[in-house]
Amino acid sequence: MKDRRYVSDPLAAYIVPSCDAHNSEYLAECDERRQFVSGFTGSAGTAIVTPSQALLWTDGRYHLQATKEMDSNWTLMKDGLVDTPSQADWLASSLSSGSVGVDPMLLTSTAWAALAERLEQAGAQLVGVERNLVDVAWAADPEQAQPAAPARPVFPLELQFTGRTWQDKVEEVRAAVRAAGCQALVLSALDDVAWLLNLRGSDIEYNPVFFAYAAVTEGEVAVFLGEGRAPSPVLRSLGAGQGGEQVVVREYGAIKDYIKQLVASSDSGKIWLSDSASQGLVSLVPARRRHLKTTPVCTMKSMKNPVEVAGFDSSHDRDAAALCQYFAWLERAVDKQEVTEVTGADKLEAFRREQEHFVGLSFPTISGSGPNGAIIHYRPAAESARRITREELYLVDSGAQYRDGTTDVTRTIHLGTPTDYEKECFTRVLKGHIALASANFPAKTKGHCIDSMARASLWQVGLDYLHGTGHGVGSFLNVHEGPCGISYRVNARDPGLQEGMVLSDEPGYYEDGAFGIRIETLLRVVPAATKFQEKSRTQFLTFTPVTVVPVQAKMITAELMTRQELDWLNSYHQTCRDRVGPLLKAAGRVEALEWLYRETQAIG
Numbered sequence: 007m008k009d010r011r012y013v014s015d016p017l018a019a020y021i022v023p024s025c026d027a028h029n030s031e032y033l034a035e036c037d038e039r040r041q042f043v044s045g046f047t048g049s050a051g052t053a054i055v056t057p058s059q060a061l062l063w064t065d066g067r068y069h070l071q072a073t074k075e076m077d078s079n080w081t082l083m084k085d086g087l088v089d090t091p092s093q094a095d096w097l098a099s100s101l102s103s104g105s106v107g108v109d110p111m112l113l114t115s116t117a118w119a120a121l122a123e124r125l126e127q128a129g130a131q132l133v134g135v136e137r138n139l140v141d142v143a144w145a146a147d148p149e150q151a152q153p154a155a156p157a158r159p160v161f162p163l164e165l166q167f168t169g170r171t172w173q174d175k176v177e178e179v180r181a182a183v184r185a186a187g188c189q190a191l192v193l194s195a196l197d198d199v200a201w202l203l204n205l206r207g208s209d210i211e212y213n214p215v216f217f218a219y220a221a222v223t224e225g226e227v228a229v230f231l232g233e234g235r236a237p238s239p240v241l242r243s244l245g246a247g248q249g250g251e252q253v254v255v256r257e258y259g260a261i262k263d264y265i266k267q268l269v270a271s272s273d274s275g276k277i278w279l280s281d282s283a284s285q286g287l288v289s290l291v292p293a294r295r296r297h298l299k300t301t302p303v304c305t306m307k308s309m310k311n312p313v314e315v316a317g318f319d320s321s322h323d324r325d326a327a328a329l330c331q332y333f334a335w336l337e338r339a340v341d342k343q344e345v346t347e348v349t350g351a352d353k354l355e356a357f358r359r360e361q362e363h364f365v366g367l368s369f370p371t372i373s374g375s376g377p378n379g380a381i382i383h384y385r386p387a388a389e390s391a392r393r394i395t396r397e398e399l400y401l402v403d404s405g406a407q408y409r410d411g412t413t414d415v416t417r418t419i420h421l422g423t424p425t426d427y428e429k430e431c432f433t434r435v436l437k438g439h440i441a442l443a444s445a446n447f448p449a450k451t452k453g454h455c456i457d458s459m460a461r462a463s464l465w466q467v468g469l470d471y472l473h474g475t476g477h478g479v480g481s482f483l484n485v486h487e488g489p490c491g492i493s494y495r496v497n498a499r500d501p502g503l504q505e506g507m508v509l510s511d512e513p514g515y516y517e518d519g520a521f522g523i524r525i526e527t528l529l530r531v532v533p534a535a536t537k538f539q540e541k542s543r544t545q546f547l548t549f550t551p552v553t554v555v556p557v558q559a560k561m562i563t564a565e566l567m568t569r570q571e572l573d574w575l576n577s578y579h580q581t582c583r584d585r586v587g588p589l590l591k592a593a594g595r596v597e598a599l600e601w602l603y604r605e606t607q608a609i610g
Contacts, residue, residue, distance in 0.1 A: 011575065016104075016105075017104070017105050017106065017107040017133075017135075018021025018056065018057075018101050018103070018104030018105060018106060018130065019054055019055065019056045019097060019104075019106045019107070020054070020055050020056075020106070020107045020108070020135075020139055021052065021053070021054055021093075021106065021108040021113070022039055022040045022043055022044075022052065022053040022055065022109070022140055023040065023052050023108070023112045023113055024040045024049065024050055024051050024052060025037075025110070025112055025421070027111040027194075027284055027286070027577075028194050028195055028196045028217070028284075029114055029194070029195065029282045029283070029284065030193055030195075030210060030213075030215075030558065031050070031212065031484070031486055032049060032210050032212060032213050032484075033049075033155075033210065034155065034156050034209055034210050034211075034217075034371075035067065035153040035156075035177065036152055036153045036154060036155050036156070038214060038569075039112075039138065039140040039141070039144070039364055040052070040053045040062075040140075041447070042140060042143075042144055042150070042152075043055070043060075043140055043143070043426065044060070044062050044075075044076055044080055045075050045076050045077060045080075046062055046064070046068070046071070046072045046075045046076050046080075047071075047073055047075060047385070048064060048067070048068040048072060048383055049383070049461075050064055050065060050067070050068065051061070051063060051064035051068065051352070052064075052073070052593075054093060054096070054097065055332075055528055056100070056264065059081065060079055060080050060081065060552045061081045061083050061096070062076065062080055062082055062083060062184055063083040063085045063090075063092075063093055064082070064083075064084075064085055065085045065086050065472070065473070066084070066085075066086050066345070066382070066471075066473055067085050067382040067383050067472070068382070068422075069082070069472075070382075070518065071381055071382075071383060071384065082446070082587065083096070086472060090226075092311070092400060093121075094120065094121050094124040094125070095124070097121075097124075097125060097128075097130065098124050098125060098127065098128035098130070099128070100195065101128060101129075101130045102129050102130070103129050103130055104130055104131075105130065105131050105132075105133045105293060106121075106125055106130055106131070106132050106133070107133050107134075107135040107139070108133075108134065108282060109134070109135055109138040109286075109398050110134035110135075110285040110286040111284045111285075111286035111287075112138070112282070112284065113284065113285050114278075114282045114283065114284060114285065115279075115281070115283060115284065115285045115287075115288035115289075115298060116281050116282065116298070117285075117525060118132065118285040120138040134286070134289075136317065136455065138325035144327075148527045155217065155232075156208075156209040156210075156217070157209070157217075157232050157234075157235060157280055158207060158208045158209055158216070159207065159208075159235075159237065160203070160205055160206070160207045160216045160218075160231065160235050160236065160237075160240050161206055161239065161240065162204060162206075162239055162240055162242075163204050163205065163206050163409070163482065164207055165204075165316075167313070167409050167410050167481075167482065168204045168313065168314070168319055169311040169312060169313025169314055170204075170311060170313075170462075171204070172202060172203045172204045172227075172243075172244070173250070173251060175201075175202050175204075175247075175303075175306065176202070176227055176251075177304075178302070178306065179191060179202070179222050179302050179303060180224060181552055182223060182302035183222065183224075183278060183302070184224075184274070185346040186278060186297055186299075187276060187297075188275065188276045188277060188278040188297050189223065189224075189268065189271075189272055189275030189276065189277065190221055190222065190223045190268050190275070190277050190278065190282070191221065191222045191223075191278040191279075191280065191301065191302070191303075192219065192220075192221050192261075192265060192268075192277060192279050192287070192346055193219060193220040193221070193279075193280070193301060193303060194219055194279070194280060194282075194283045194284065194287060195280060195282065195301070195304065196209075196210070196213070196215035196216065196217065196218065197213075197217075197307070197480055197483045197484045197487065198220070198280075198303040198304055199215075199218045199219065199220040199229065199478075200214070200215045200216065200218075200300055200308040200483060201303060201306075201481075201483060202220060202222075202303050202307075202564070203220065203229060203244065203253060204243065205240065205243070205345060205508075206482065208366075212366065212367055212368055212369050212370070212407070212485070213431075213483070213484050213485075214365065214407055214483060215483070215484070216231070216235070217231075217232065217258060218230055218231050218258065219258070219261040219511065221264060221268075223268075226254055226255065227251065227253045228253065228254040228255075228256055228264070229244070229253050229254070229255055229256070230256045230257065230258050230259075230261045230264070231255055231257070231258055232257070232258045233257060234256075234334065236255045236340070237329075238321070241255070261287070261544055262286075262287070262290060265277070265290045265291065266290055267335070268289055269290065269292065269295065274295070275295070276295050276296065276297040277291050277295055277296065277297065278297040278299070278301065278357055279291070279296065279297070279298055280298070280299075280301045280304065281300060281498075281499065282296045282297055283298070283530075286531065293423065300488075300489050300499050300501065304488060304489055305482070305489065305501055305568060306404075307480070307481070307487070308478055308488070308489065308490055308501075308507050309504055309506035309507055310481055310489060310506045310507070310508060310530070311506070314411075314481040315332030315506065315530065316410075317408075317410030317411045317481065317482075318410075318411040318481065318508060318552050319342050319411075319526075319552065319585075320410055320411065321363065321406075321408040321410045321412075321413060321570055322411065322413055322528065322552050322553055322554060322587065323585045323586055323589060324361040324362060324363075324408070325358065325361065325405075325406055325408070325413040325415070325553075325588045326351050326361070326554045326555045326582065326585070327361070327586050327589045327590055327593070327598070328354065328358045328361055328406075329357075329404075329415065329417070329555050329597070329603075330555070330556075330590060330595075330598040330599075330601055331356070331420065331590075331595055331601050332350075332353060332354040332357050332602060333356045333417075333605075334595075334597045334598040334600070334601035335353065335357075335464035335597075335598075336350065336353075337421060337601070338597070340394060340395065340396060340421055344393055345393065345394045346386070346388075346391040346392065346393050347373040347374060347375055347378065347386035347391040347392050347394065348373070348386045348387070348388050348391040348396065349391075350373050350394055350402070351371040351373040351386065351402070351404070353460070354371065354373075354402065354404060355367060355371065358406045361406075361408070362408075363408040363409040363410050364406060364407075364408055365406075365407040365408060365409060365419065365482075366406070366407050367404070367405065367406055367407065368405035368406055368407045368412050368413060368414060368485040369404075369405055369414070369485050370385050371402065371403070371404040372401065372402065372403035372404070372416075373386050373400075373401075373402050373404075374392075374400070374401045374402075374522060375392045375393065375394045375395070375398050375399075375400050375401075376392060376397075376398035376399065376400075376520070376521060377518075377519045377521065378392050379399055379400065379401035379418070379516070379521050379522030379523070380516040380517055380518050380519065380520065380521060380522040381516075381522070382472075382473055382514075382516060382522070382524075388508045394421070394552070395422075396419070396420075396421040396558045397422055397423030398420075398521065399418055399419070399420050399424065399428060399521040399522070399523065400418070400419055400420070400421065401416065401417075401522050401524055402416065402417060403415075403416035403522075403524060403526060404416075405485055407482060408482065409482055410482065410609070411481060411482060411600050412479055412480055412481065412482055412483060412484075412485055413528070413553070414479060414485050414510055414526065414528060415526055415527065415528070415555050416512060416514075416523060416524045416525060416526030417525065417526075417555055417556075417557070417558070418425070418432065418522070418523045418558070418561065419558045419561070420527065420558070420560065420561060424560065424561055426563075428521060428561070429524075429561055429562065429563045430467075430563055430566065431469065431515045431523055432525075432562065433561070433562050433563045433566045433567065434463040434464050434466075434467065434469065434515070434566070435463075435464065435513050435514055435515055435523050435524070435565065436460055436525055436557060436562060436567075436571075437463040437513075437567065437571060438459065438460035438462065438463050438464060438513040439460065439511055439513055439525045439527070440571050440574050440575065441459045441460060441462065441463070442456065442459045442460040442476075442492070442529075442549070443511050443512070443527065443549050443551065444513050444549070444570075444574050445459055445548065445549070446534045446536060446546050446547070447503065447534075447546065447547055447602060448543065448544045448545070448546055448547070449502070449503070449504060449505070449544045449545045449546070449547050450501070450502030450503065451502055451503050451547075452496075452497075452500050452502050452503075453476065453490060453491045453492040453493060453497065453500050453503065453509075454492075454493060454494060454495065454497065454500070455539070456492060457474070457475050457481070457492050457493055457494045458494070459610075460475045460492075460511065460513040461475075461494075461513065464513070464515060468516050470515075471513060471514045471515055471516060472516075473514070474491060474492060474493030474494070475492040475493060475496065475512060475513055476491060476492030476493070476509040476510045476511050476512060477491050477492075477509060477510050477512065478490045478491060478507060478508065478509050479508045479509065479510065483510075487490075489501055490502075490503060490504075490507050490509060492509060492511075493511070503531050503547060504528070504531060504547075505531050505532060505533060505547060507530070507531045508528055508529070508530050508531075509529055509531070509549075510526050510527070510529070510530070511526065511527050511528075511529050511549070512524055512525065512526035512527075512583055513525065525557060526551040527552070527555075528549055528551070528552040528553045529549035529552060530549065530550050530551075530552050531547050531548075531549060532544040532548060532549065532550045533545060533546070533547060533548075534547050534548035534549065546582055547600070551578060551581065554581055554582045554585045554586055555582065556579055556582050556602065556605035556606050557575065557578075557579075558605065559605060559609055562575075562609065564609055564610050567599065567610065568610075569610075572609055572610040575609060576608045576609060576610075579605075579606035579607075579608070580606065582602065582606050583602065583603065583606050586602060587599060587602060590602060
């Protein structure tokens with residue numbers, strides 16, 4: 007395997023991943039390289055370019071979107087379908103020799119190792135290209151300049167929202183580093199850095215993070231920030247001038263030299279980097295001294311502390327109040343004015359902006375009417391937005407960032423009269439949603455072990471959906487947070503479900519050209535009260551809802567529901583009344599309160 011810092015030989019293929027040097031899902035504009043070359047704007051996908059072909063791999067969430075956005079020069083490889091080869095298999099079968107190039111800062115070390123081995127078996131080799139070739143092409147484009155890297159203000163997040171000081175978190179991290187026999191921990195994931203140091207930023211839209219690395223040793227905590235990005239409030243929050251330990255602020259670009267110095271300072275101590283860290287960083291550490299595993303910070307931040315739990319509940323109560331106002335407004339406005347997917351999304355954002363601690367949206371609102379609802383990650387545009395009417399299903403998947411929590415909720419409604427077929431599809435999605443939300447399972451059960459619970463009712467009639475069922479959610483952090491998740495795919499990094507984790511429950515059904523249905527509620531993992539207890543068995547866990555937005559009753563065929571499912575739904579709707587009703591009443595939102603009471607009446 008070769009990892010050359012610069013390659014001058016011709017390449018047989020070049021890989022363009024959808025990430026930045028921190029393996030982020032959402033990107034700053036300067037890092038949207040795959041979008042620049044392909045035209046595809048989805049958040050997930052990988053492009054491979056050869057002298058004669060251009061191909062894009064993306065999963066089922068984006069197949070329709072990619073087909074619409076890419077021109078005839080591109081071939082869509084529908085990742086996840088049985089007849090679609092993986093990127094590695096395609097490269098191995100298409101190349102008998104030669105070099106496949108990639109920017110090593112944009113490929114994780116785990117992905118690098120697997121791909122390099124597969125290519126070597128086929129007689130080809132994976133090489134690191136020092137200067138990103140897309141950046142070269144972007145610089146030469148006279149019509150579209152590559153945006154500069156953002157350097158927006160970084161700010162401290164108060165203890166009333168974090169629940170723990172950074173010093174307390176660091177001590178727990180140091181204990182984990184010592185237990186692993188390591189001399190240092192290097193953090194490259196932006197949300198890991200932000201959570202550990204109780205800092206937030208806005209370098210990436212919708213994600214309150216900032217470009218930085220961090221390192222923890224027995225004697226030092228360091229953060230690597232851009233020049234001038236640590237104003238006085240940040241320095242004070244990091245302990246400057248307070249007499250105790252303080253975080254050392256270094257330049258962002260100094261991370262590679264710092265890692266080299268760590269390597270040089272000892273002959274045997276291991277350095278802990280995430281298994282999702284870039285090959286460009288990992289390659290600086292000799293193989294025998296690498297400790298490549300999920301970082302302790304990643305796991306720590308996934309299990310919310312009591313203050314974060316309270317913040318989640320409070321922020322979701324307020325967020326639900328905004329959604330109740332929106333749906334009540336929409337029912338009235340749809341006959342009086344033209345409401346489109348875009349103007350509807352804008353109105354929903356306006357209601358959210360009225361809520362306490364609102365910072366911004368947590369992702370672009372998916373507001374899809376009729377056939378656009380079948381595009382799983384649809385993003386409406388003003389020039390092509392469909393009108394919301396009483397004749398079609400309407401799907402809205404949206405969320406917000408509040409200083410005390412992050413929200414993500416999907417509801418599908420019909421403002422007129424749904425067909426029996428639409429109601430059955432919706433009801434089967436709801437049955438799967440409830441099956442997962444009410445499940446009991448042993449602690450540390452992996453997400454893929456319970457994914458089928460949400461699909462069983464759909465499978466009974468030959469239906470399914472091409473996306474995972476649930477993802478972790480950060481606390482005023484990324485709306486998609488690892489390492490936990492619920493999916494049919496096995497995730498090697500999944501530590502198993504543990505008390506305090508917050509995940510989404512979002513089964514769906516999508517019929518191309520007709521409609522889309524998705525029901526998404528955030529759930530928190532809590533201890534389960536079971537009938538029996540085995541002393542030899544681990545603790546059992548279950549879920550409790552965090553999201554408190556009603557599910558539309560007119561979409562439900564009650565005859566398909568069991569008594570237990572109806573009891574769960576009625577109890578959930580009572581919780582919606584209890585938590586959201588007082589907020590709407592106190593704010594004088596009479597119409598929204600009436601809508602809430604109507605939509606939460608007992609069913610069956």
